[in-house]
Amino acid sequence: MANPSSKATVPVSQEPQTLSSTKSDGWSNSNPHEAQIMSFFKRVGIDDPHLQTYTSKDFYSNLLCNTLKTHTVRRGHVTCFATVKPSISNHFGGLHGGAVAAIAERVAIATARTVIGEDKEIFLVDLGMSYLSAAPKDAELVVGGSVVRSGRNITVVSVEFKMKKTGKLAFTSRATFHNAPVSKL
Secondary structure, three states, X not given: XXXXXXXXXXXXXXXXXXXXXXXXXOHHXXXXXXXXXXXXXXXXXXXXXXXXXXXXOOHHHHHHHOOEEEEEEEOOEEEEEEEOOHHHEOOOOEEOHHHHHHHHHHHHHHHHHOOOOOOEEEEEEEEEEEEOOOOEXXXXXXXXXXXXXXXXXXXXXXXXEEEXXXXXXXXXXXXXXXXXXXXXX
């Protein structure tokens, strides 16, 4: 058994490296895959000149709001259209799993708000995702949220992502919210 106070040393070949497109840092000379790595970062937008915009407060909302377009809103149901843009695509050209979860959360909150008044706060307790098939770049999705159950303290919302052209189910989600009255201090 190892002594807890001893510090493990990391071999030189496993030390963290910083990525740079210049040849002066020494790392790029020893890595034959630099062109592929830099191309990957370029495709996902890391070299975007507007990078500071992406680190601003509440950028998450701007990114998703530019992707989602509301179609219908009625009590217990919300339907939106989502387009798979390069900014939310993964390395394989499909909708990134994190973006799917973020869109599902946003639609679930909007759907829950159709049955829960503004006099209550809602807190996401659980978000379950099922990734059934890929949604390719530039594809349009129909994202439908519906309230499964809403009680005094708990609201459950189901969200489905379907391909607009074919109606094929791509992703499903189930969100559980805790409803709590807003405190009056």
